[in-house]
Amino acid sequence: MMMKGVPAAAARLGLAGLIPFVGLAALAHLAPGSGARSWLAAYGAVILSFMGGCRWGFAATGMGEGPAVRPLVLAVAPALYAWLSLRAPAPFDMELLALGLLALYLADLKLTKDGGAPHWWPALRLPLTLGATLSLLAGAAA
Known part of the structure; x- marks a missing residue:
């Protein structure tokens, strides 16, 4: 199983988080004027x-380098990148996300690998990242 070792609650909530991605990507194709595309981009940015906030939390709890400048700056970077991505014209906004x-x-x-996140983190992230990324790319193609 792809999510081996992932706490059940994290796996369930993570998979539930894919519902808006998949649903909005489908709606963007089925009803092009519905606004689903902009909702999908906004959800992707969120x-x-x-x-990034998860990374901040890991650092704040002392994982890896702890709450030092470098890990905290790297934790803020995804939010700034997402915000700027929303300013790009379609379809580049979702491609950037x-x-x-x-x-x-x-x-x-x-x-x-460096001890800055739980050992199960990549097992959770992989299927969720793939689902979100494919949904955003599908939405970009709508």
């Missing part, structure tokens, strides 16, 4: 910001 999620996943692999 989730990318949230993922997808790229941000993928880049943050790769950074989180290193963070986990």
Whole structure:
């Protein structure tokens, strides 16, 4: 199973978080004038910001380097990137958000290896990152 070792509550809530991604991407294709595309981009930005917040939480609890300047700056960067991505014209906004999620996943692999995130973090992040990224790219193509 892809989420081996992930706490059940984290797995369930994480998977539930994919519902808006998948639903809005589908709606963007089925009803192009519905506004689903802009809702999808906004949700993607919120989730990318949230993922940065997770990194802040890991640092604040003393994982990895702890609450030092570098990990805290890196924790804020996803929110700033997401905010700026929303200013890009379509379809680049969602493509940039997808790229941000993928880049943050790769950074989180290193963070986990260095003791800055729980050992199960990549197992949770992989399917969620793939689902969110594919949804954003599908929405960008709508």
